[in-house]
Amino acid sequence: MSTSTWKRAGIALTAVAVVTGIAGCQDGDAKAGGAEPKAQSHGDVTKVIRAAYEKTSAAKAAKVKMTMSIEGAGAGSGTIEMTGIQGWAPAVMDITMKGSMLGAGGPDSPQQMHMIMLDQIMYMDMGAQQAAEMDGKRWMKLDMKAAADASGDKALRKQLTGGLDNMNQDPAQQLALLLDSPDLKHLGAEKVNGMETQHYKGTLTLEQMLKANESSKLLSKEDHDELIANVKKLGLKGYDTEFWVAEDGYPARMDIGMTMAQGTMKMRADYSDYGTEAAVQAPPAKDTVDLFEMMKDFGKEPGQA
Template sequence: MTVGVVRGRKGRQRAMGAVLTTALLCTGAVACGGGDDKSDKADSGKTQSRSQVTEVITAAYKKTSAAKSAKVEMTMSMPSAMDGGGDMKASGVMGWDPMVMDMTMTGSALTEGAPDAPEKVRMLWRDNVMYMDMGAKAAKDMDGKRWMKMDLNSIAEQAGDENLAKQMTGGMDSMNQDPVKQLAMLLDSPNLKHLGPAKVDGVETQRYKGRLTVKEMMESNKGLDEVLSKSEREQLFKNIEKSGIKGYDTEVWVNEDDLPVRMDIDIKSPQGTMKMSQTFSDYGAAAKVTAPPAGQTFDLMEMFKELGKAGAGAGSDSAL
């Protein structure tokens, strides 16, 4: 690769970086909810006791775990101080046993500070590998291939650190947008409470909220020990501590079938508060994700290797 090609790729590389940051937050960051309240207010009913609340959320955890997949609509708002800051919407299907995604993303978080970035990106996730359709415009900088590939297994293998892939995505296998794991976290909140009945897009639900600090998470061993393995729990805590997150609020709306209809999480971090709201439907929907053909994919890590070599060579030439 020539130095001229390296320089010509800088703008597109920034665009790829913006999209990649947003995609990683979408798939693996300890994410966030809130924003505009889409639920219609309902008449307040009798407040449930803590034991009743725990029973409902436990039932929701078991029912959601058994469903293994659902259609998802997501809105995310990230602080401007954060790389990839801005708003983002995504919709598609998600599976959590095994973890797979087929989501289409749009919003300012993709293009903020990177005008060359595509306005819409389809993202596929399977076998710990992410594929993003960067569009025809980006193909000229990716050897004519429009799908960008990021293999976290390969990154971890090259680094000689099996935990690296999880750390990069905020713990994909420990805590992410998987509603089962989010419900597990909610069970661990010492102040989990019932907020009353509410309607979400016309559906009758019961609304629950829990607040949890990182310290409380580390000191408590009830809910997480019941639904996460010891290694998953330890990795989760490490990821959150490294991120500088102090705590977060989780709200969930559960329908009469014991399934979450909506889930919001607000995360307070040094960069500001991240917000994400997810709505779920069609539990059990087919979540089969097929990777793009190898001939149509461009390996992001291979590009970084080439840029590093070219940059080193350019530095040597300048010195001469």
């Protein structure tokens, strides 16, 4: 397999892990016309978040458009956009990716990539050109559960499969996280994608982020403290979250922004059609090549990958 194929696979996985793991602080489309509503108290905002959480959790799936941009990180800078279906009960995705970050795989990089997540397995359509290097199989399969099982390490199994679940962190989980934010604010009425919404903002610390991450619970206190210290050295203290709740009670948009010494990352997720059927199907087995099987052929153990 060519180096460019490995690069594209890595870029795609990184983008999905980041974008869907924490669904950039940007302004709304426009302020709504008319008189500004009375500012809501912290208690009122908490009630709105809790109600939106309950509705979103029950919806189980929605159509989504996610955009991520990274600035000031040198070769790692760029943008990527994902559109498609996201489900969170169970965790599934069927999305198409495009953007300048895909071009980092080389001059023959595809303009877009189709990705599917189902049953803790990710599939990446590497394109017709790369299929020629993989016996005509254009889908790369990344089975985290199988790799963890092969390792025989129960802790590793929890870490790998839990990490994949976290990659699909849904809007309901994001709302639940915000309930722990001590500085929730109501910023007023705005229009988002033609819808009347109410704009809110909250801040989450690094410690709150880790507390909500199942994989981090596997760490010892010493390792946990070391992780926090190392991340803080990068300049990351937490992230700001903004969200816009439509009149139907569902979040129409969620933004997250993070600033570190190496640069800034902004992400935006626009949601619609809550409750849509997430009929995600895996590609035919005859059209897939297993990444971890390939790694074993190269002499690496599943856990090392």
